[in-house]
Amino acid sequence: MINKVLTLGLGKVGTLVATLLSEKFEVTGIDKQAPHYDYELPFKILSGDVADSAFLSKIIEEHDAVVSALPYFLNKPIAKIAHDKGKHYFDLTEDVETTNYIRSLSETATAVLAPQCGLAPGIIGIIGADLAKDFDTLRSIEMRVGALPKYPNGDLGYAFTWSAAGVVNEYINDAEAIHDGQRKLVRSLQGKETININGGIYEAFYTSGGLGTMCETYEGKVDRLDYKTIRYPGHCERMNFLIHELHMKNDKQQLEDILKNAKPPVDEDVVLVYAAAEGWKNGAIDRKEFVRAYTPININGNSWRAISWTTAASIVAVVEMVAMGALDSKGFIKQEEISFSEFLKSHTGQFFN
Known part of the structure; x- marks a missing residue:
């Protein structure tokens, strides 16, 4: 079950990820500095440092899934905490070494580990x-x-x-x-x-x-x-x-x-x-x-840039598919194992039609 989702990183892509997720889930977004828009964002925002493992561990414990929209080099410790807490984990990394590390955690995972959920890979x-x-x-x-x-x-x-x-x-x-x-x-x-x-x-x-x-x-x-x-x-x-x-x-x-x-x-x-x-x-x-x-x-x-909405919609659709039971509920998810027709049926995947 996924009800509460934590989104890390509130740049342009991360903010849209949290916005789209909030249509289906209870969302909390975290960044060192809250994003500034001339309209109200539809999710809870907390200020925090993702390098603070004690803070991160506590906040991840309170959620069902973690979605990282942070640079790839910050993702290893986040994935490790999510794995240890039995929480679903998704990210946008294109870095092979980071992905290999996250995949190595999957042997003992009790929840989903899904890196590479952006455009390419994704x-x-x-x-x-x-x-x-x-x-x-x-x-x-x-x-x-x-x-x-x-x-x-x-x-x-x-x-x-x-x-x-x-x-x-x-x-x-x-x-x-x-x-x-x-x-x-x-x-x-x-x-x-x-x-x-x-x-x-x-x-x-x-x-x-x-x-x-x-x-x-x-x-x-x-x-x-x-x-x-x-x-x-x-x-x-x-x-x-x-x-x-x-x-x-x-x-x-x-x-x-x-x-x-x-x-x-x-x-x-x-x-x-x-x-x-x-x-x-x-x-x-x-x-x-x-x-x-x-x-x-x-x-x-x-209005959202093409790079922002295509990237955000890609990862949010995968989160939705896990929540709907259209994908495995634990272990490492390969992008090529995801059905494109089912992806397009998801609430957010429909943007790509």
Whole structure:
């Protein structure tokens, strides 16, 4: 049963997560500083430091589920407390090492442990698996996601509407893939390709973490499986220059600071989601595709950026599915094991229709 939900981190995404959850659950949001909006938020807000384990342990004890909208590097101790207290845990992390740690807790879990519930990893894995499920033999699964300014400026063509720490982390760490049937690591910011979505020309390249656990799930079942991030043309080359030629991979914090200062968030954004699967069914080869461009929408009278609502709706839908009994009630949840049709039937998942 899930009745009381604790949401950690009340930035743009976390605030919307708590807002959407409050339509079905009793919600408490925690951050060091309460968010400031010109309207009343529909959930209880507490000020607190998530680094204070005694405070966090006490407040988690009072709830049925914990949803972390915090940066990935804060999630390990939170997941451990939730696990020890027997509380459901959900987060948005794209970090592989953090996910592996959380997964290691699942062997003794009495509740759900569900990291990687955002866009990529997250709903892109749900969509990719849905496209692949009806083939007798799979040849490939391609997954691409991009969160972009609608009106790009400058050579980077980007705006940090998402966590700069998360973006830098996925650009620097190696990415998993399956190529020629073999599971392997590939270097992020490589494998650049041109992609056309609704007449717009973009580039896509490897970044880490976007596949979640899919390489493990599909190893031995597909010839090619990979994830790439979508950007405007030229972005990949310039990030390679910063990270590798200028060796800024050795100073992540400085790189984050430079990028956040240079490319602040914008209100007019677009989230591009592209997935395709190829294979054979009844002896005939076929290709199935899912292509969408999501833009800002109005929720309860307020406008929300595309990156905010797509990310928030992804994780809230999974919480709803656990509460409804549509997913297992304990243990580690792989995103690719979530039914896309059931996801779309959830109260919040309907946003993606």
